[in-house]
Amino acid sequence: MSRAVVYPSLTESGRWRTDFNLDVNYDLPLDFFINFGLSLNYDSQPAQGGDETDYIFQTTVGWSL
Template sequence: MGGLLANQEKTITAATTSENLEAFVSAQFKWFKYRSPKIDITSGLNVFPSVTNMGRVRLEYDLAAKYELIKDFFLNVQFYENYDSQPSKNADPLNDWGIITSVGFTF
C-alpha cells in the first residue's frame, strides 16, 4: 500500500505546530491456523518519508503472536517499534519500543 498523507504535529513543551506532507509505504503479513492449537501471527511495517522536511523518515513496526494454550485460552505477545529520524526539539529519543504480554479467553 502507498500514497501521500498530510499531518499536523503539536509539541507539548513548546506548544508549536507544524504541517507536514509525507509519502506513505506500508506492508503487512498475516498468518492464521484455525485448528487446535489456534495460532495468529501478524506483522506490519509503515514507512513515512517526509516530503516537506527532506531527510526525515518515520517508521512504525509491529509484530504480534497469539497462541492457544488450552481450548479458547490464549497467550498474546506483541512487539512494537516507532522511529523518527528527526524528532522535534526537546522531544523524546529517536526510538520508542516495547513488548506487551497478555492472556485472554474467548467464548
C-alpha cells in the same frame, strides 16, 4: 503477524517515520490464549530531548468465546 509502515511527515520536510509491529499468538486449552507483541517506532527528527526510537513490549492473556 508482522507489519511495517514508512511514511513522510505532512508538516515537516525531510522528516520520516517508521512503525514496525510483530505479534505472536499462542492458543491455550479451554479457549484461552496468550499474545506477545513488539512495536518499534522510529522518528528521524524527534522532539528536542526525545529519542529517535521507541520500543513497546506487550503481553496479553485472554479468553475467546
